Amino acid sequence: MTTLLITHPCFLAHDTGPGHPERPDRMRAIDKALSGEAFAGLVRAEAPLREDVETWIAEAHPRDYIEAIKEARPSAGEEAVRLDPDTVLSAGTWEAAMRAVGAGLHAVDAVMARRASNAFCQVRPCGHHAESARAMGFCLFNNVAIAAMYARKKHGADRVAVVDFDVHHGNGTQDIFWNHKDLFFASTHQMPLYPGTGALSETGVGNICNAPLRPGDDGRPFREAFESRILPALKDFAPDLVLISAGFDAHRDDPLANLALVEADFAWATEQLAEVARKQAGGRLVSVLEGGYNLAALGRSAAVHVKELVNAGS
Numbered sequence: 001m002t003t004l005l006i007t008h009p010c011f012l013a014h015d016t017g018p019g020h021p022e023r024p025d026r027m028r029a030i031d032k033a034l035s036g037e038a039f040a041g042l043v044r045a046e047a048p049l050r051e052d053v054e055t056w057i058a059e060a061h062p063r064d065y066i067e068a069i070k071e072a073r074p075s076a077g078e079e080a081v082r083l084d085p086d087t088v089l090s091a092g093t094w095e096a097a098m099r100a101v102g103a104g105l106h107a108v109d110a111v112m113a114r115r116a117s118n119a120f121c122q123v124r125p126c127g128h129h130a131e132s133a134r135a136m137g138f139c140l141f142n143n144v145a146i147a148a149m150y151a152r153k154k155h156g157a158d159r160v161a162v163v164d165f166d167v168h169h170g171n172g173t174q175d176i177f178w179n180h181k182d183l184f185f186a187s188t189h190q191m192p193l194y195p196g197t198g199a200l201s202e203t204g205v206g207n208i209c210n211a212p213l214r215p216g217d218d219g220r221p222f223r224e225a226f227e228s229r230i231l232p233a234l235k236d237f238a239p240d241l242v243l244i245s246a247g248f249d250a251h252r253d254d255p256l257a258n259l260a261l262v263e264a265d266f267a268w269a270t271e272q273l274a275e276v277a278r279k280q281a282g283g284r285l286v287s288v289l290e291g292g293y294n295l296a297a298l299g300r301s302a303a304v305h306v307k308e309l310v311n312a313g314s
Helices: 009-013 025-033 053-057 063-072 093-112 143-155 171-177 219-237 263-280 295-313
Strands: 003-007 043-046 118-121 160-164 183-190 208-213 241-246 285-289
Touching (some): 003 025, 003 295, 009 093, 025 295, 093 241, 093 285, 143 241, 143 285, 219 263, 263 295
Parallel strands (some): 003 118, 160 183, 183 208
């Protein structure tokens, strides 16, 4: 089987404004990185705009929250709306957000039906900071958490795991999963750092595994955290489906944090997670883009991540 790449031109229309790190050029950087001959075998698909998308969003977010975001969105020609100092709604944001969620649903459909070995959702806005009823940290709806809920309800996946290696803790995913023993969330992240969550003591109902890293940590403590905490807990959970919140802002060149990972570290982590998926989840793996704000580092990191997905699926 093959690796599925899901994206859409509308992600460029989510306009966060001048100087915002989560900008449309992030998509262009990944497009360029994945345009070479090495990625010719990718199956490419457009992120769908599904009629039922709000129904599935409501598995992770209250209906009144969804309506509040919808009502706050500006029309074409109107100024963008700031939900907080970091999180922006422009005229193009709603479609982008709906297609970002739709990408995760489409990826889960393809992987669960064995039409693809695995998938990478190249989307924006990102989602892992979106709590059940709160937009924050560039995020409106929690793409990966919604995909997990969808996999359980639509496809009967009993146990779904999310592993997040973004430099910022995925507080939103943790919040949504907190009381669900059949949903697992694990995270490596810099601490202290925005959003201030992710301590070792935050364990939910035994389904949350945090592995905070210190400012300045490089690939060695990152890999140690994976090997000592993340991977054993993931294997013990025995997932039917593995989802990745793939943020690349732990790269040493990223401007928003102070970890010092390099491309080889992201490739290694992807390989490790794909191996768990192969042994315990029939290879079923879906990756969803989160952060990464140095364009060159983002492109290179996404490329090695997708390359490892291709290797795992071949």
